[in-house]
Amino acid sequence: MDFDPSDEQRLLKESVDRLVADHYGFDDRRRYQAGPGGFSEAMWARYAELGLLGLPFAEADGGFGGGPVETAIVMEAFGRGLVLEPYLATVVLAGGLLRHAADAGQKAGLVPEIAAGRLRLAFGYAEPQSRYDLFDVETRAERVEGGWRISGRKGLVLHGDSADAVIVTARTAGDRRDRAGIGLFLVRADAPGLTRQGYPTQDGLRAAELVLDGVRVGGEALIGDPGGALPVVERVADEAVAALCAEAVGCFDEMNAITLDYLKTRQQFGTTIGSFQVLQHRAVDMFVELEQSRSMALYAGMMADDEDPQERARAVSAAKVQIGKSARAIGREAIQLHGGVGMTMEHRIGHYFKRVTMLDLLLGDVGHHLARLAALDGLVREQA
Amino acid sequence: MDLRFTDDELAFRDEVRAFCRTALPAGIRDKLVAGGSPSKDDMVRWTRILADRGWAVPHWPVEHGGTGWSPIKQYIFTEELAQTPAPAPLAFGVNMVGPVIYTFGSEAQKRRFLPRIVRLDDWWCQGFSEPGAGSDLASLRTRAVRDGEFYVVNGQKTWTTLAQHADWIFCLVRTDPAAKKQAGISFLLIDMRSPGITVRPIQTIDGGHEVNEVFLDEVRVPVENRVGEENRGWDYAKFLLGNERVTIARVGVSKERIRRIKALAAQQSVGGVRLLDRQDFREKLAAVEVELKALEMTQLRVLANEAKRETGKQDPASSILKIKGSEIQQATSELLLEVVGPYALPYQPREELDGRNEPPIGPDWASTIAPSYFNLRKVSIYGGSNEIQRSIIAKAILGL
Numbered sequence: 001m002d003f004d005p006s007d008e009q010r011l012l013k014e015s016v017d018r019l020v021a022d023h024y025g026f027d028d029r030r031r032y033q034a035g036p037g038g039f040s041e042a043m044w045a046r047y048a049e050l051g052l053l054g055l056p057f058a059e060a061d062g063g064f065g066g067g068p069v070e071t072a073i074v075m076e077a078f079g080r081g082l083v084l085e086p087y088l089a090t091v092v093l094a095g096g097l098l099r100h101a102a103d104a105g106q107k108a109g110l111v112p113e114i115a116a117g118r119l120r121l122a123f124g125y126a127e128p129q130s131r132y133d134l135f136d137v138e139t140r141a142e143r144v145e146g147g148w149r150i151s152g153r154k155g156l157v158l159h160g161d162s163a164d165a166v167i168v169t170a171r172t173a174g175d176r177r178d179r180a181g182i183g184l185f186l187v188r189a190d191a192p193g194l195t196r197q198g199y200p201t202q203d204g205l206r207a208a209e210l211v212l213d214g215v216r217v218g219g220e221a222l223i224g225d226p227g228g229a230l231p232v233v234e235r236v237a238d239e240a241v242a243a244l245c246a247e248a249v250g251c252f253d254e255m256n257a258i259t260l261d262y263l264k265t266r267q268q269f270g271t272t273i274g275s276f277q278v279l280q281h282r283a284v285d286m287f288v289e290l291e292q293s294r295s296m297a298l299y300a301g302m303m304a305d306d307e308d309p310q311e312r313a314r315a316v317s318a319a320k321v322q323i324g325k326s327a328r329a330i331g332r333e334a335i336q337l338h339g340g341v342g343m344t345m346e347h348r349i350g351h352y353f354k355r356v357t358m359l360d361l362l363l364g365d366v367g368h369h370l371a372r373l374a375a376l377d378g379l380v381r382e383q384a
Numbered sequence: 385m386d387l388r389f390t391d392d393e394l395a396f397r398d399e400v401r402a403f404c405r406t407a408l409p410a411g412i413r414d415k416l417v418a419g420g421s422p423s424k425d426d427m428v429r430w431t432r433i434l435a436d437r438g439w440a441v442p443h444w445p446v447e448h449g450g451t452g453w454s455p456i457k458q459y460i461f462t463e464e465l466a467q468t469p470a471p472a473p474l475a476f477g478v479n480m481v482g483p484v485i486y487t488f489g490s491e492a493q494k495r496r497f498l499p500r501i502v503r504l505d506d507w508w509c510q511g512f513s514e515p516g517a518g519s520d521l522a523s524l525r526t527r528a529v530r531d532g533e534f535y536v537v538n539g540q541k542t543w544t545t546l547a548q549h550a551d552w553i554f555c556l557v558r559t560d561p562a563a564k565k566q567a568g569i570s571f572l573l574i575d576m577r578s579p580g581i582t583v584r585p586i587q588t589i590d591g592g593h594e595v596n597e598v599f600l601d602e603v604r605v606p607v608e609n610r611v612g613e614e615n616r617g618w619d620y621a622k623f624l625l626g627n628e629r630v631t632i633a634r635v636g637v638s639k640e641r642i643r644r645i646k647a648l649a650a651q652q653s654v655g656g657v658r659l660l661d662r663q664d665f666r667e668k669l670a671a672v673e674v675e676l677k678a679l680e681m682t683q684l685r686v687l688a689n690e691a692k693r694e695t696g697k698q699d700p701a702s703s704i705l706k707i708k709g710s711e712i713q714q715a716t717s718e719l720l721l722e723v724v725g726p727y728a729l730p731y732q733p734r735e736e737l738d739g740r741n742e743p744p745i746g747p748d749w750a751s752t753i754a755p756s757y758f759n760l761r762k763v764s765i766y767g768g769s770n771e772i773q774r775s776i777i778a779k780a781i782l783g784l
Contacts, residue, residue: 001688002688003385003688003689004385004688006385260784264783275784277778280774280775281771281778283778283782283784287777287782291682291704295678295680296674296681298685299677302388318674321671322675322678370670370671371667373674374666374667375666378642378669378670380643380646380673383643
């Protein structure tokens with residue numbers, strides 16, 4: 001057991017932390033948000049320069065061979081800066097699908113483009129009716145001459161409005177809630193029959209609702225097994241949850257720092273409000289939540305590439321439960337301890353509050369992951 | 385970074401597990417599974433089994449009987465004992481006064497006391513708390529006045545755990561009444577057979593006798609039984625309490641309790657459904673398991689950092705162990721109460737059950753559940769209450 005980052009990991013952390021500290025101030029972020037796509041093309045280019053966009057891909061495929069720990073380092077820094085760019089969508093989600101399911105030719109065509117910052121992808125895994133069930137897929141893909149024809153709806157596609165292409169789950173066989181019969185298809189943004197309705201999300205990021213109306217794609221658009229994609233989808237979702245946990249830790253860390261700073265400077269009744277024990281203990285509870293979340297994010301990162309899907313699922317779900325609960329606890333305390341100013345759009349704290357609240361609702365909330373963990377008999381089981 | 389146990393650590397875990405399973409007398413294990421406490425004889429017997437294996441004081445320096453294990457291996461050992469479940473070595477000797485003696489004590493004290501701690505020849509108890517000094521420990525008033533080669537000690541200690549079995553007590557006493565609070569305190573080792581010592585039991589809300597009052601009336605203590613320097617006792621006490629924090633999370637204890645909850649919930653039927661199969665119960669339990677896993681990872685982070693930290697400098701994460709560890713222990717006891725249900729009601733103290741011929745009322749495992757729930761309220765009070773812990777974190781870590 002070794003909690004020390006390697007030299008490479010330490011270097012990565014330093015450079016990402018510095019990038020965020022230098023280029024992701026509150027006003028920078030507001031400016032990026034107003035740009036096309038709701039994020040900064042310039043920052044995206046910097047991520048490419050730093051090697052972040054190719055980070056998790058194998059070196060043979062044009063990446064840098066990073067694992068969940070490296071992804072977590074990036075995501076934690078991004079959480080600290082409330083980063084807007086579609087890193088999760090492109091690199092973690094769509095990139096994960098390519099890593100685990102694409103053939104060599106597909107990877108050769110796509111991975112170098114992603115790594116260079118020339119290709120942004122999104123992943124349409126959800127549908128209006130599916131809530132958090134990844135297997136609940138109504139969208140259908142039928143085999144036609146020269147490829148596939150896809151029809152259906154995809155909801156809450158993160159950064160789906162700005163992506164150059166979207167990977168969607170679509171059913172090649174079976175009924176809506178069958179685990180078998182699901183395939184993955186790469187759909188270009190300009191494909192005839194694809195309509196994208198983009199919108200801002202509560203936390204200042206972007207998403208889209210997609211309608212696929214007889215969209216025709218070639219045979220090369222199919223990624224992996226046409227009817228057996230669900231295990232890959234679940235694996236990538238687990239990796240993404242681990243990444244979100246790391247992002248949340250970055251947010252929590254910053255929220256606690258901002259709140260502590262406020263407690264130490266805000267004067268009331270002739271003294272700093274941080275001298276009041278009732279507020280001190282609430283700040284401590286926030287600190288405990290942060291450290292417990294950090295522990296679980298590490299655990300999720302450690303288990304995210306576990307080959308045993310059940311062990312992986314237990315760990316990742318447990319971490320998401322912790323993160324979701326901590327998001328509520330830290331979020332409400334951070335706003336409360338700020339008082340009225342915490343309610344304003346002008347203050348940073350509320351933006352973190354909104355992001356961590358939404359993080360709980362991505363890829364399964366506390367209730368969803370608690371049920372999943374309970375169904376897998378929990379974490380403490382009989383000893384061998 | 386690799387947070388998995390190494391092959392060597394896993395092999396070690398299996399070795400400890402196998403040893404505990406075969407070496408621990410079944411009667412002791414059964415008692416602990418049922419939620420009971422080991423007797424003095426059980427403790428002595430088990431400690432000597434561990435001592436014969438060379439494992440009675442793993443964290444001590446090798447010259448005094450320690451093993452030289454890494455902090456992670458020590459942790460694995462403690463966890464395996466707890467999950468067997470086997471009694472933990474008596475903390476007052478092994479974790480508290482022993483390290484104080486080998487760190488600050490004289491050569492004569494080391495030779496005299498340490499080997500007897502290893503084999504539990506001497507049962508130690510802790511004389512810190514006083515009726516007027518609970519969380520505010522430094523306000524203690526027990527006095528020790530020098531009289532030639534003796535201190536004459538007068539005062540009262542309280543909450544003295546298992547003093548009824550004790551051969552020795554280590555006490556904080558005030559040797560300089562003029563000095564400010566922490567400065568005038570010394571650390572004395574006192575023979576419990578000394579004239580002038582009276583032990584009076586305190587019955588706790590679970591009906592048990594675990595803690596006591598200890599009265600010291602003109603007790604003569606040889607000066608050679610003072611540890612370290614006069615009036616420096618507070619430093620030694622802080623050292624002692626700092627060591628306590630590493631073991632206080634009780635992760636293994638809570639894991640064992642969760643397995644017990646699952647085993648018992650599998651036998652209970654609620655509304656025609658096994659309790660263990662009810663979704664609401666499973667989720668409630670899973671929520672505690674998540675907290676416990678987070679605590680375990682926090683504990684491991686603290687341990688991994690320990691070797692790298694300057695001595696005396698506390699890892700911020702370590703102060704969480706007491707708060708979360710106690711909350712989780714209490715949560716498992718609440719779940720056990722929920723599992724047993726209405727047959728937690730009959731009050732059937734162990735001694736009465738052992739002494740009569742009729743079978744117990746209700747399931748035979750039920751009688752300890754409510755007392756254990758009552759008893760575990762202590763864990764958020766002792767060792768610096770959780771509120772004190774929060775104030776420590778606020779000051780030392782958050783800078784408030």
